[in-house]
Amino acid sequence: MKQSTLMKIASTSILKNKMRTLLTMLGIVIGVGAVIVMVAIGNGAQSQIKAQIGGLGTNLIVVMPGSTTPGGVNQGAGSYSKLTVDDAKLLKQNGTLFSLVSPVVNTRMQVINGQSNWKTNISGVSTDYPDIRNWTTSSGSFFGDDDVQASHKVAVLGQTVVDNLFPNSNPIGAQIRIGSVPFTVVGVMQAKGQNAGGQDQDDAVLVPYTTAQTRLSGNVRIPQILVSTDSADQMATAQEEVSGIMRDAHRLDGAPDDFTVKNQTEIADAMSSTTKVMSGLLAAIASISLVVGGIGIMNIMLVSVTERTREIGIRMAIGARGSDVLTQFLVESIVMSVLGGIIGLAVGFGGAAILGHFTGWATSTPLSAVAIAVGFSGAVGMFFGYYPARKAAGLNPIQALRYE
């Protein structure tokens, strides 16, 4: 039989029982709708977490000193570190998979502007730092390479520091003191807010690392080197390259690393795998309703086969083969469930949007979920429609014709 004829026969009988068709589809509509909403919530949470982690810095690799606390006695800041500014320079020179490198020299000091003062984190960094952290200035500009070369006493302030030291005035060009050392403010960083750990990232002052070392902390050792890879895909190889360069620089030659290399993707992966489990769980719960919807279809199709026994008998008497009847009922149930799936998609997207609007949760539905939902509802129709269709096809035409 022709494809179009088959679709015609099936769609006519679907349309002839509008109410029943609608109620039958309802199970699939709710099932698919629930799956879409759940996946949207899970996926939204996932991408929100990814965005938060991405905000820490793009493609970030952090080089930190290894654990050098002999006898369990902490050696204290500066003394334990084997990282030096030279390591950072070597990384910058020899790296092929990354171009952005910044040492980080941290101290915590009092910052003074006239009458106001504020204790904050002072970070000595290189000019690559804004790019590594994905952070730009909101006014003024970041210090340049010449400032780093010449250890100029220039500072870029975080928004929180500006709020506390310059409540009513423009900080650009102003003179402040960090500890007892006078600095010129050249820029203000864009407000970045809290990080995932709840720390205020804007409560910081950035100065050239050379200046920080010579004028503020006095340490040659540095606690951290930040590296940013050129592409997220090469994270793992870039990490190996960093390790290699570091080992050469420290002439380790078979000895264990005296540094550790970590990257953001590890954190991101851990976080997103957690949310993946969560959204998987939600989808699994939702797909139960899809199965229940499928059983609903089977139920109705069985009733329909009994109710239409005579019709089946007539069709067989005038020349329908068993396979024609089977296909007719199968197509009916598949059409019903796919139609239900498509309506369910609309309901799901609508539901997710409404939920997102009222709860403020981020929701996003990947295209793959759409394809899976529709495909799965079709499969449900085929699976649960097969038994009733088989039953219809196996009817004896003589008995079917006599059926009252």
Add this chain to the structure above:
Amino acid sequence: MTTQHPVIEISKVKKVYSMGTNKVFALRGIDLTVERGEMIAVMGTSGSGKSTLMNILGCLDVPTEGSYTLDGIRVDGMSRNDLADLRNAKLGFVFQGFNLLARTSAIENVELPLLYDRTGRKLDTKKLAAESLTRVGLGDRLDHQPSELSGGQQQRVAIARALVTQPTLLLADEPTGNLDSRTTVEVMALFQELNDQGISIVLVTHEPDVAQYAKRIVDVRDGHIIRDHPVVDRRCAADDLRELDAARTADDAERDASLVEAA
């Protein structure tokens, strides 16, 4: 070529139903030949085996023993699918209960057998269905649903459906069983008209009046054909219909006259 074959040729056909350990002999050896252009009435009481014979002739069932040749094609031993195709190609069914699809227009009902056609010979199914309905006098009722038609009209739709595939044989199982006497004559007139056009017809009935419209009567009892004879005093349904109409007009005139008198 095919015109040389009889439409139906069955010999020594037996049908045995097993009900648990019991065996029911529905047909105990039947020989029957139907030539092209015949109009045969199969008569018998319930339990005589006429329904079983009808089912076998209609390729809905296969004989337990014996041979059946329909239009030169051996039917006994065919698969279910081949039987279905054969029914579609060679046979037209008319049932007692009309057996139209509910909530489906007349033209769609008539179109139905063409949708199951596997030979690809019927292309413009809508046109053929409309032609068939016109042939039975329902050209103006194409889009009516069965519930909007009278019993006689529904049976005409069923006949149109049986005719639309241009079958070799029209099988009618108690076609007038659900109709009043006038409509019965109407439907029989249609059958006679179709027979005159060359269509072979086998009809099953238990009404002797109806059988009188056929050319030949086959009496079945206890699974045997007990009598097979041509109809001597064949009635013409079209004439009967004219008589009925005349009688009614006379009745009406009489009633009208008495009404006038009463007034």
